[in-house]
Amino acid sequence: MSTRNAIELAVSTVIFALRPEGEEAVLSIPLVRRTRDPFAGRWALPGGAAEPAESLAETAARKLFETTALRPAYLEQLYAFGDPDRSPTGRVVSVVYWALVRTELADEGVEDDNVRWFAADDLPDLAFDHNLIVRYALWRLRTKMEYSRIAHALLGETFTLAELRRVHEIVLEKPLDPANFRRHIEASGVLVDTGETVPGGRHRPPRLYRYDTTLQLADNGPLTPPKEPQ
Amino acid sequence: MSTRNAIELAVSTVIFALRPEGEEAVLSIPLVRRTRDPFAGRWALPGGAAEPAESLAETAARKLFETTALRPAYLEQLYAFGDPDRSPTGRVVSVVYWALVRTELADEGVEDDNVRWFAADDLPDLAFDHNLIVRYALWRLRTKMEYSRIAHALLGETFTLAELRRVHEIVLEKPLDPANFRRHIEASGVLVDTGETVPGGRHRPPRLYRYDTTLQLADNGPLTPPKEPQ
DNA sequence: CCAAAAGTGTTGACGGTACACCCATGC
DNA sequence: GCATGGGTGTACCGTCAACACTTTTGG
Incomplete structure:
Protein backbone atom coordinates (compact mmCIF):
# COMPACT_ATOMS: atom_id res chain seq x y z
CA MET A 1 0.00 0.00 0.00
CA SER A 2 2.63 2.51 0.95
CA THR A 3 5.50 1.30 -1.21
CA ARG A 4 7.19 3.75 -3.50
CA ASN A 5 5.16 4.22 -6.65
CA ALA A 6 7.13 3.95 -9.88
CA ILE A 7 4.19 5.16 -11.97
CA GLU A 8 3.74 8.82 -12.75
CA LEU A 9 0.23 10.20 -12.69
CA ALA A 10 -0.58 13.04 -15.07
CA VAL A 11 -3.72 15.00 -15.96
CA SER A 12 -4.36 16.34 -19.47
CA THR A 13 -7.31 18.04 -21.11
CA VAL A 14 -8.74 18.20 -24.60
CA ILE A 15 -10.23 21.70 -24.82
CA PHE A 16 -12.81 22.49 -27.48
CA ALA A 17 -13.90 25.92 -28.64
CA LEU A 18 -15.36 27.43 -31.77
CA ARG A 19 -13.01 29.96 -33.29
CA PRO A 20 -13.67 32.22 -36.25
CA GLU A 21 -11.78 31.23 -39.40
CA GLY A 22 -12.64 33.61 -42.20
CA GLU A 23 -16.43 33.74 -42.40
CA GLU A 24 -17.12 30.56 -40.48
CA ALA A 25 -16.44 29.15 -37.03
CA VAL A 26 -14.15 26.13 -36.71
CA LEU A 27 -13.96 23.58 -33.93
CA SER A 28 -10.54 24.14 -32.43
CA ILE A 29 -8.19 22.79 -29.77
CA PRO A 30 -5.35 24.60 -27.99
CA LEU A 31 -2.03 22.76 -27.86
CA VAL A 32 1.24 23.51 -26.12
CA ARG A 33 4.69 22.99 -27.57
CA ARG A 34 6.90 20.71 -25.54
CA THR A 35 10.17 22.29 -24.49
CA ARG A 36 11.76 19.14 -23.11
CA ASP A 37 12.32 15.57 -24.16
CA PRO A 38 10.64 13.30 -24.82
CA PHE A 39 9.05 14.84 -27.93
CA ALA A 40 10.74 18.24 -27.48
CA GLY A 41 9.34 20.67 -30.05
CA ARG A 42 6.21 18.61 -30.71
CA TRP A 43 2.71 19.83 -29.89
CA ALA A 44 0.87 18.19 -27.02
CA LEU A 45 -2.27 18.48 -24.91
CA PRO A 46 -2.08 20.90 -21.99
CA GLY A 47 -1.53 19.07 -18.74
CA GLY A 48 0.93 18.10 -16.08
CA ALA A 49 1.51 16.03 -13.00
CA ALA A 50 -1.45 15.35 -10.72
CA GLU A 51 -1.46 17.46 -7.58
CA PRO A 52 -2.03 15.71 -4.21
CA ALA A 53 -4.14 18.54 -2.79
CA GLU A 54 -6.50 18.88 -5.78
CA SER A 55 -9.17 16.66 -7.24
CA LEU A 56 -8.38 15.44 -10.75
CA ALA A 57 -11.03 17.75 -12.22
CA GLU A 58 -9.58 20.72 -10.36
CA THR A 59 -6.14 19.96 -11.73
CA ALA A 60 -7.59 19.73 -15.23
CA ALA A 61 -9.38 23.08 -14.83
CA ARG A 62 -6.29 24.74 -13.38
CA LYS A 63 -4.05 23.53 -16.21
CA LEU A 64 -6.70 24.68 -18.64
CA PHE A 65 -6.66 28.12 -17.08
CA GLU A 66 -2.88 28.32 -17.00
CA THR A 67 -2.59 27.65 -20.72
CA THR A 68 -5.65 29.47 -22.07
CA ALA A 69 -6.69 31.94 -19.33
CA LEU A 70 -10.18 30.44 -19.66
CA ARG A 71 -12.65 28.64 -17.38
CA PRO A 72 -14.43 25.59 -18.75
CA ALA A 73 -18.18 25.82 -19.33
CA TYR A 74 -18.27 22.05 -19.34
CA LEU A 75 -15.72 19.58 -18.00
CA GLU A 76 -15.91 15.80 -18.02
CA GLN A 77 -13.50 12.95 -17.53
CA LEU A 78 -12.67 11.21 -20.79
CA TYR A 79 -10.51 8.20 -20.03
CA ALA A 80 -7.41 7.03 -18.19
CA PHE A 81 -4.67 6.17 -20.66
CA GLY A 82 -2.10 3.83 -19.20
CA ASP A 83 -0.39 1.63 -21.76
CA PRO A 84 3.07 0.74 -20.47
CA ASP A 85 4.79 2.02 -23.61
CA ARG A 86 2.92 5.26 -24.21
CA SER A 87 5.85 7.27 -22.91
CA PRO A 88 9.41 6.38 -23.94
CA THR A 89 10.86 7.64 -20.65
CA GLY A 90 8.92 5.55 -18.17
CA ARG A 91 5.47 4.62 -17.06
CA VAL A 92 2.96 7.48 -17.15
CA VAL A 93 -0.76 7.11 -16.57
CA SER A 94 -2.73 10.10 -17.84
CA VAL A 95 -6.23 10.82 -16.64
CA VAL A 96 -7.62 12.86 -19.51
CA TYR A 97 -10.52 15.32 -19.32
CA TRP A 98 -12.36 17.09 -22.11
CA ALA A 99 -13.76 20.59 -21.83
CA LEU A 100 -15.93 23.07 -23.69
CA VAL A 101 -15.18 26.80 -23.47
CA ARG A 102 -17.27 29.73 -24.67
CA THR A 103 -16.64 31.05 -28.15
CA GLU A 104 -16.83 34.70 -27.20
CA LEU A 105 -13.95 34.25 -24.78
CA ALA A 106 -11.76 31.97 -26.84
CA ASP A 107 -9.91 34.89 -28.40
CA GLU A 108 -8.81 36.38 -25.12
CA GLY A 109 -6.71 33.38 -24.27
CA VAL A 110 -2.96 33.47 -24.32
CA GLU A 111 -1.40 32.56 -27.63
CA ASP A 112 2.30 32.68 -28.30
CA ASP A 113 5.01 30.53 -29.80
CA ASN A 114 4.33 27.75 -27.34
CA VAL A 115 0.53 27.85 -27.21
CA ARG A 116 -1.55 27.73 -30.36
CA TRP A 117 -5.08 26.82 -31.48
CA PHE A 118 -5.47 24.15 -34.14
CA ALA A 119 -8.48 23.02 -36.12
CA ALA A 120 -9.70 19.82 -34.44
CA ASP A 121 -9.78 17.84 -37.67
CA ASP A 122 -6.39 19.02 -38.92
CA LEU A 123 -3.80 18.38 -36.23
CA PRO A 124 -0.07 17.78 -36.68
CA ASP A 125 1.69 14.70 -35.30
CA LEU A 126 1.37 15.13 -31.57
CA ALA A 127 3.53 13.91 -28.72
CA PHE A 128 2.83 10.56 -27.02
CA ASP A 129 -0.55 9.02 -27.93
CA HIS A 130 -2.25 12.42 -28.00
CA ASN A 131 -3.59 12.03 -31.54
CA LEU A 132 -5.54 8.98 -30.39
CA ILE A 133 -6.74 10.85 -27.33
CA VAL A 134 -8.05 13.75 -29.41
CA ARG A 135 -9.75 11.34 -31.80
CA TYR A 136 -11.53 9.71 -28.89
CA ALA A 137 -12.49 13.07 -27.38
CA LEU A 138 -13.96 14.17 -30.72
CA TRP A 139 -15.96 10.96 -30.89
CA ARG A 140 -17.30 11.53 -27.38
CA LEU A 141 -18.16 15.16 -28.12
CA ARG A 142 -20.08 14.18 -31.25
CA THR A 143 -21.81 11.23 -29.63
CA LYS A 144 -22.81 13.30 -26.63
CA MET A 145 -24.06 16.23 -28.68
CA GLU A 146 -26.58 13.96 -30.38
CA TYR A 147 -28.40 12.97 -27.20
CA SER A 148 -27.36 15.62 -24.71
CA ARG A 149 -27.67 19.39 -24.49
CA ILE A 150 -24.10 20.52 -24.14
CA MET B 1 8.48 15.00 -14.54
CA SER B 2 10.56 12.53 -12.52
CA THR B 3 9.93 13.92 -9.05
CA ARG B 4 8.71 11.56 -6.39
CA ASN B 5 5.00 10.98 -6.75
CA ALA B 6 2.97 11.33 -3.56
CA ILE B 7 -0.14 9.88 -5.16
CA GLU B 8 -0.81 6.16 -5.08
CA LEU B 9 -2.31 4.60 -8.18
CA ALA B 10 -4.62 1.61 -7.70
CA VAL B 11 -6.73 -0.54 -10.00
CA SER B 12 -10.04 -2.05 -8.89
CA THR B 13 -12.75 -3.98 -10.70
CA VAL B 14 -16.50 -4.34 -10.36
CA ILE B 15 -17.17 -7.93 -11.44
CA PHE B 16 -20.67 -8.94 -12.48
CA ALA B 17 -21.99 -12.47 -12.77
CA LEU B 18 -25.36 -14.18 -12.58
CA ARG B 19 -25.45 -16.63 -9.71
CA PRO B 20 -28.26 -19.03 -8.84
CA GLU B 21 -30.22 -18.01 -5.75
CA GLY B 22 -32.96 -20.55 -5.14
CA GLU B 23 -34.86 -20.93 -8.40
CA GLU B 24 -33.67 -17.71 -9.99
CA ALA B 25 -30.40 -16.14 -11.05
CA VAL B 26 -29.25 -12.99 -9.28
CA LEU B 27 -26.85 -10.33 -10.50
CA SER B 28 -23.91 -10.64 -8.12
CA ILE B 29 -20.56 -9.07 -7.32
CA PRO B 30 -17.58 -10.65 -5.55
CA LEU B 31 -16.05 -8.61 -2.75
CA VAL B 32 -12.97 -9.10 -0.60
CA ARG B 33 -12.71 -8.43 3.10
CA ARG B 34 -10.03 -5.95 4.04
CA THR B 35 -7.51 -7.31 6.49
CA ARG B 36 -5.74 -4.01 7.17
CA ASP B 37 -6.63 -0.47 8.03
CA PRO B 38 -8.14 1.66 6.76
CA PHE B 39 -11.54 -0.05 6.83
CA ALA B 40 -10.16 -3.32 8.26
CA GLY B 41 -12.94 -5.93 8.28
CA ARG B 42 -15.06 -4.06 5.73
CA TRP B 43 -15.85 -5.47 2.30
CA ALA B 44 -14.25 -3.86 -0.72
CA LEU B 45 -13.80 -4.25 -4.46
CA PRO B 46 -10.98 -6.54 -5.55
CA GLY B 47 -7.96 -4.56 -6.63
CA GLY B 48 -4.52 -3.37 -5.70
CA ALA B 49 -1.64 -1.16 -6.69
CA ALA B 50 -1.01 -0.57 -10.38
CA GLU B 51 1.90 -2.57 -11.75
CA PRO B 52 4.52 -0.73 -13.86
CA ALA B 53 4.97 -3.64 -16.29
CA GLU B 54 1.27 -4.22 -17.00
CA SER B 55 -1.39 -2.22 -18.79
CA LEU B 56 -4.20 -1.09 -16.51
CA ALA B 57 -6.58 -3.60 -18.09
CA GLU B 58 -4.10 -6.41 -17.54
CA THR B 59 -3.79 -5.49 -13.90
CA ALA B 60 -7.56 -5.48 -13.58
CA ALA B 61 -7.83 -8.90 -15.23
CA ARG B 62 -5.04 -10.33 -13.10
CA LYS B 63 -6.59 -9.09 -9.86
CA LEU B 64 -9.90 -10.46 -11.06
CA PHE B 65 -8.29 -13.86 -11.60
CA GLU B 66 -6.49 -13.82 -8.27
CA THR B 67 -9.68 -13.27 -6.33
CA THR B 68 -12.18 -15.30 -8.34
CA ALA B 69 -10.08 -17.74 -10.44
CA LEU B 70 -12.05 -16.46 -13.44
CA ARG B 71 -11.26 -14.76 -16.75
CA PRO B 72 -13.47 -11.85 -17.81
CA ALA B 73 -15.69 -12.33 -20.87
CA TYR B 74 -15.95 -8.55 -21.07
CA LEU B 75 -13.76 -5.90 -19.52
CA GLU B 76 -14.07 -2.15 -19.83
CA GLN B 77 -12.70 0.86 -18.02
CA LEU B 78 -15.33 2.53 -15.84
CA TYR B 79 -13.84 5.70 -14.40
CA ALA B 80 -10.85 7.10 -12.55
CA PHE B 81 -11.84 8.03 -9.01
CA GLY B 82 -9.52 10.57 -7.49
CA ASP B 83 -11.14 12.76 -4.86
CA PRO B 84 -8.46 13.91 -2.41
CA ASP B 85 -10.38 12.61 0.60
CA ARG B 86 -11.57 9.25 -0.68
CA SER B 87 -8.96 7.46 1.41
CA PRO B 88 -8.29 8.52 5.00
CA THR B 89 -4.65 7.47 4.83
CA GLY B 90 -3.47 9.54 1.88
CA ARG B 91 -4.12 10.30 -1.72
CA VAL B 92 -5.16 7.30 -3.80
CA VAL B 93 -6.38 7.48 -7.38
CA SER B 94 -8.22 4.33 -8.44
CA VAL B 95 -8.72 3.46 -12.08
CA VAL B 96 -11.79 1.23 -11.90
CA TYR B 97 -12.80 -1.39 -14.46
CA TRP B 98 -15.99 -3.36 -14.76
CA ALA B 99 -16.20 -6.92 -15.99
CA LEU B 100 -18.68 -9.59 -16.96
CA VAL B 101 -17.93 -13.25 -16.26
CA ARG B 102 -19.78 -16.35 -17.44
CA THR B 103 -22.47 -17.75 -15.23
CA GLU B 104 -21.49 -21.37 -15.71
CA LEU B 105 -18.07 -20.65 -14.30
CA ALA B 106 -19.04 -18.33 -11.50
CA ASP B 107 -19.39 -21.20 -9.02
CA GLU B 108 -15.88 -22.49 -9.52
CA GLY B 109 -14.37 -19.35 -8.14
CA VAL B 110 -12.71 -19.21 -4.80
CA GLU B 111 -15.00 -18.33 -1.93
CA ASP B 112 -13.89 -18.26 1.68
CA ASP B 113 -14.09 -16.01 4.71
CA ASN B 114 -12.37 -13.19 2.85
CA VAL B 115 -14.00 -13.50 -0.57
CA ARG B 116 -17.76 -13.62 -0.97
CA TRP B 117 -20.41 -12.98 -3.60
CA PHE B 118 -23.12 -10.41 -2.83
CA ALA B 119 -26.32 -9.52 -4.65
CA ALA B 120 -25.57 -6.35 -6.62
CA ASP B 121 -28.58 -4.48 -5.27
CA ASP B 122 -28.07 -5.50 -1.65
CA LEU B 123 -24.55 -4.62 -0.62
CA PRO B 124 -23.28 -3.81 2.87
CA ASP B 125 -21.44 -0.61 3.70
CA LEU B 126 -18.24 -0.91 1.71
CA ALA B 127 -14.80 0.54 2.28
CA PHE B 128 -13.80 3.88 0.74
CA ASP B 129 -16.25 5.17 -1.90
CA HIS B 130 -16.88 1.69 -3.24
CA ASN B 131 -20.67 1.88 -2.82
CA LEU B 132 -20.72 4.85 -5.19
CA ILE B 133 -18.43 3.02 -7.60
CA VAL B 134 -20.70 -0.02 -7.70
CA ARG B 135 -23.74 2.20 -8.19
CA TYR B 136 -22.07 3.82 -11.16
CA ALA B 137 -20.97 0.46 -12.60
CA LEU B 138 -24.55 -0.82 -12.31
CA TRP B 139 -25.82 2.25 -14.13
CA ARG B 140 -23.28 1.71 -16.92
CA LEU B 141 -24.11 -1.98 -17.20
CA ARG B 142 -27.81 -1.23 -17.50
CA THR B 143 -27.34 1.66 -19.89
CA LYS B 144 -25.01 -0.36 -22.08
CA MET B 145 -27.23 -3.42 -22.14
CA GLU B 146 -30.02 -1.36 -23.68
CA TYR B 147 -28.09 -0.38 -26.77
CA SER B 148 -25.26 -2.89 -26.90
CA ARG B 149 -24.96 -6.66 -27.16
CA ILE B 150 -22.95 -7.56 -24.10
C1' DC C 1 -42.91 44.82 -53.44
C1' DC C 2 -38.92 41.57 -52.96
C1' DA C 3 -35.45 38.83 -50.60
C1' DA C 4 -34.22 36.31 -46.70
C1' DA C 5 -34.45 33.99 -42.64
C1' DA C 6 -37.83 33.07 -38.63
C1' DG C 7 -41.20 30.25 -37.43
C1' DT C 8 -45.59 26.84 -38.20
C1' DG C 9 -48.20 22.93 -40.30
C1' DT C 10 -48.60 18.57 -42.53
C1' DT C 11 -47.47 14.28 -44.32
C1' DG C 12 -45.34 9.82 -44.69
C1' DA C 13 -41.80 6.40 -43.37
C1' DC C 14 -40.02 3.87 -39.73
C1' DG C 15 -39.45 1.47 -35.25
C1' DG C 16 -41.20 -0.16 -31.15
C1' DT C 17 -45.01 -2.14 -28.25
C1' DA C 18 -48.94 -4.85 -27.42
C1' DC C 19 -51.18 -8.79 -28.28
C1' DA C 20 -53.55 -12.40 -31.11
C1' DC C 21 -52.37 -16.55 -32.93
C1' DC C 22 -50.06 -20.93 -34.59
C1' DC C 23 -46.29 -24.67 -33.67
C1' DA C 24 -44.00 -28.54 -31.46
C1' DT C 25 -43.12 -31.08 -27.64
C1' DG C 26 -44.02 -33.96 -22.93
C1' DC C 27 -47.33 -36.07 -20.46
C1' DG D 1 -55.92 -34.02 -26.05
C1' DC D 2 -53.99 -30.34 -23.22
C1' DA D 3 -50.68 -27.50 -21.06
C1' DT D 4 -46.52 -24.93 -21.96
C1' DG D 5 -43.32 -22.14 -23.83
C1' DG D 6 -41.29 -21.43 -28.79
C1' DG D 7 -42.06 -18.79 -32.58
C1' DT D 8 -44.89 -15.72 -36.29
C1' DG D 9 -48.14 -12.12 -37.84
C1' DT D 10 -50.19 -7.72 -37.39
C1' DA D 11 -52.17 -3.47 -35.98
C1' DC D 12 -51.51 0.61 -33.50
C1' DC D 13 -48.92 4.54 -31.81
C1' DG D 14 -45.27 7.94 -31.19
C1' DT D 15 -41.10 9.92 -33.22
C1' DC D 16 -38.70 12.06 -36.69
C1' DA D 17 -37.22 13.65 -41.38
C1' DA D 18 -38.80 16.18 -45.31
C1' DC D 19 -40.83 19.97 -47.12
C1' DA D 20 -44.70 23.26 -48.14
C1' DC D 21 -46.22 27.30 -46.25
C1' DT D 22 -46.86 31.73 -43.54
C1' DT D 23 -44.66 35.70 -40.92
C1' DT D 24 -41.74 39.64 -40.17
C1' DT D 25 -38.22 42.35 -40.99
C1' DG D 26 -34.67 45.48 -44.21
C1' DG D 27 -34.08 47.52 -48.38
Missing part, protein backbone atom coordinates in the same frame (compact mmCIF):
# COMPACT_ATOMS: atom_id res chain seq x y z
CA ALA A 151 -23.83 22.67 -27.28
CA HIS A 152 -24.62 25.91 -25.47
CA ALA A 153 -21.34 25.53 -23.54
CA LEU A 154 -19.64 26.59 -26.78
CA LEU A 155 -21.77 29.77 -26.99
CA GLY A 156 -22.27 32.84 -24.86
CA GLU A 157 -24.94 33.62 -22.30
CA THR A 158 -27.67 34.24 -24.82
CA PHE A 159 -28.01 33.06 -28.39
CA THR A 160 -30.47 32.57 -31.20
CA LEU A 161 -31.69 29.19 -32.36
CA ALA A 162 -29.80 29.66 -35.61
CA GLU A 163 -26.55 30.12 -33.69
CA LEU A 164 -27.21 27.03 -31.62
CA ARG A 165 -28.02 25.10 -34.74
CA ARG A 166 -24.77 26.22 -36.37
CA VAL A 167 -22.88 24.81 -33.39
CA HIS A 168 -24.53 21.44 -33.91
CA GLU A 169 -23.89 21.57 -37.63
CA ILE A 170 -20.21 22.41 -37.22
CA VAL A 171 -19.57 19.76 -34.59
CA LEU A 172 -21.61 17.02 -36.27
CA GLU A 173 -20.47 18.06 -39.75
CA LYS A 174 -23.91 17.79 -41.31
CA PRO A 175 -26.72 20.21 -42.10
CA LEU A 176 -29.78 20.23 -39.85
CA ASP A 177 -33.34 21.17 -40.75
CA PRO A 178 -34.12 24.47 -38.97
CA ALA A 179 -37.78 23.53 -38.41
CA ASN A 180 -37.04 20.13 -36.90
CA PHE A 181 -34.13 21.46 -34.88
CA ARG A 182 -36.40 24.04 -33.30
CA ARG A 183 -39.01 21.47 -32.30
CA HIS A 184 -36.37 19.08 -31.03
CA ILE A 185 -34.83 21.69 -28.74
CA GLU A 186 -38.15 23.12 -27.62
CA ALA A 187 -39.43 19.66 -26.71
CA SER A 188 -36.40 19.07 -24.50
CA GLY A 189 -37.39 22.08 -22.43
CA VAL A 190 -33.85 23.32 -21.82
CA LEU A 191 -34.28 26.73 -23.42
CA VAL A 192 -35.70 29.86 -21.83
CA ASP A 193 -37.04 32.63 -24.04
CA THR A 194 -35.49 35.92 -22.90
CA GLY A 195 -38.24 37.90 -24.62
CA GLU A 196 -35.64 39.86 -26.56
CA THR A 197 -34.99 39.68 -30.27
CA VAL A 198 -32.01 40.54 -32.43
CA PRO A 199 -32.78 43.25 -35.01
CA GLY A 200 -30.57 44.19 -37.92
CA GLY A 201 -30.97 41.32 -40.35
CA ARG A 202 -32.93 41.67 -43.58
CA HIS A 203 -35.48 39.26 -42.20
CA ARG A 204 -37.73 38.56 -39.27
CA PRO A 205 -35.67 39.16 -36.09
CA PRO A 206 -34.85 35.95 -34.23
CA ARG A 207 -35.59 35.52 -30.53
CA LEU A 208 -32.81 35.35 -27.97
CA TYR A 209 -32.68 32.32 -25.72
CA ARG A 210 -30.84 31.39 -22.57
CA TYR A 211 -30.25 27.94 -21.10
CA ASP A 212 -32.22 26.75 -18.11
CA THR A 213 -29.35 26.68 -15.63
CA THR A 214 -31.29 24.62 -13.11
CA LEU A 215 -30.89 21.61 -15.39
CA GLN A 216 -27.90 19.34 -15.71
CA LEU A 217 -26.15 19.58 -19.03
CA ALA A 218 -25.70 15.85 -19.34
CA ASP A 219 -26.84 12.73 -17.57
CA ASN A 220 -23.82 10.99 -16.09
CA GLY A 221 -25.84 8.67 -13.92
CA PRO A 222 -24.92 8.44 -10.25
CA LEU A 223 -21.80 10.51 -10.84
CA THR A 224 -22.44 14.13 -10.12
CA PRO A 225 -20.61 16.31 -12.59
CA PRO A 226 -17.27 17.44 -11.23
CA LYS A 227 -17.40 20.79 -9.47
CA GLU A 228 -15.41 23.42 -11.23
CA PRO A 229 -13.47 25.94 -9.18
CA GLN A 230 -14.86 29.44 -9.61
CA ALA B 151 -25.50 -9.78 -22.34
CA HIS B 152 -24.06 -12.99 -23.73
CA ALA B 153 -20.88 -12.36 -21.74
CA LEU B 154 -22.91 -13.42 -18.70
CA LEU B 155 -23.89 -16.71 -20.36
CA GLY B 156 -22.02 -19.74 -21.69
CA GLU B 157 -20.94 -20.56 -25.22
CA THR B 158 -24.41 -21.44 -26.44
CA PHE B 159 -27.80 -20.41 -25.14
CA THR B 160 -31.46 -20.16 -26.03
CA LEU B 161 -33.24 -16.92 -26.71
CA ALA B 162 -35.22 -17.40 -23.51
CA GLU B 163 -31.99 -17.59 -21.50
CA LEU B 164 -30.64 -14.46 -23.16
CA ARG B 165 -33.93 -12.70 -22.52
CA ARG B 166 -33.80 -13.68 -18.84
CA VAL B 167 -30.36 -12.05 -18.60
CA HIS B 168 -31.78 -8.82 -19.93
CA GLU B 169 -34.78 -9.03 -17.64
CA ILE B 170 -32.68 -9.64 -14.54
CA VAL B 171 -30.21 -6.87 -15.30
CA LEU B 172 -32.80 -4.32 -16.42
CA GLU B 173 -35.29 -5.41 -13.76
CA LYS B 174 -38.26 -5.39 -16.10
CA PRO B 175 -40.13 -8.00 -18.14
CA LEU B 176 -39.55 -8.13 -21.88
CA ASP B 177 -41.93 -9.32 -24.57
CA PRO B 178 -40.51 -12.59 -25.96
CA ALA B 179 -41.74 -11.88 -29.49
CA ASN B 180 -40.29 -8.40 -29.68
CA PHE B 181 -37.07 -9.45 -27.97
CA ARG B 182 -36.56 -12.11 -30.63
CA ARG B 183 -37.04 -9.66 -33.48
CA HIS B 184 -34.85 -7.07 -31.83
CA ILE B 185 -31.93 -9.50 -31.42
CA GLU B 186 -32.39 -11.09 -34.85
CA ALA B 187 -32.39 -7.67 -36.51
CA SER B 188 -29.08 -6.80 -34.87
CA GLY B 189 -27.52 -9.79 -36.60
CA VAL B 190 -25.26 -10.81 -33.73
CA LEU B 191 -26.67 -14.30 -33.25
CA VAL B 192 -25.71 -17.44 -35.10
CA ASP B 193 -28.14 -20.38 -35.16
CA THR B 194 -26.19 -23.52 -34.19
CA GLY B 195 -28.87 -25.73 -35.76
CA GLU B 196 -29.26 -27.60 -32.48
CA THR B 197 -32.24 -27.51 -30.19
CA VAL B 198 -32.73 -28.26 -26.52
CA PRO B 199 -35.19 -31.12 -25.89
CA GLY B 200 -36.69 -32.01 -22.55
CA GLY B 201 -39.19 -29.23 -21.91
CA ARG B 202 -42.93 -29.83 -22.08
CA HIS B 203 -43.06 -27.58 -25.10
CA ARG B 204 -41.53 -26.91 -28.48
CA PRO B 205 -37.76 -27.28 -28.11
CA PRO B 206 -35.93 -23.94 -28.37
CA ARG B 207 -33.02 -23.41 -30.74
CA LEU B 208 -29.49 -22.98 -29.50
CA TYR B 209 -27.61 -19.86 -30.53
CA ARG B 210 -24.05 -18.72 -30.39
CA TYR B 211 -22.68 -15.19 -30.69
CA ASP B 212 -21.01 -14.01 -33.85
CA THR B 213 -17.49 -13.71 -32.46
CA THR B 214 -16.27 -11.67 -35.41
CA LEU B 215 -18.28 -8.72 -34.12
CA GLN B 216 -17.30 -6.28 -31.41
CA LEU B 217 -19.41 -6.55 -28.30
CA ALA B 218 -19.73 -2.82 -27.91
CA ASP B 219 -18.86 0.30 -29.84
CA ASN B 220 -16.28 2.27 -27.93
CA GLY B 221 -15.41 4.55 -30.79
CA PRO B 222 -11.74 4.97 -31.65
CA LEU B 223 -10.74 3.07 -28.53
CA THR B 224 -10.20 -0.58 -29.27
CA PRO B 225 -11.46 -2.71 -26.42
CA PRO B 226 -8.65 -3.61 -24.03
CA LYS B 227 -6.92 -6.89 -24.83
CA GLU B 228 -7.45 -9.54 -22.21
CA PRO B 229 -4.57 -11.82 -21.35
CA GLN B 230 -5.36 -15.43 -22.16
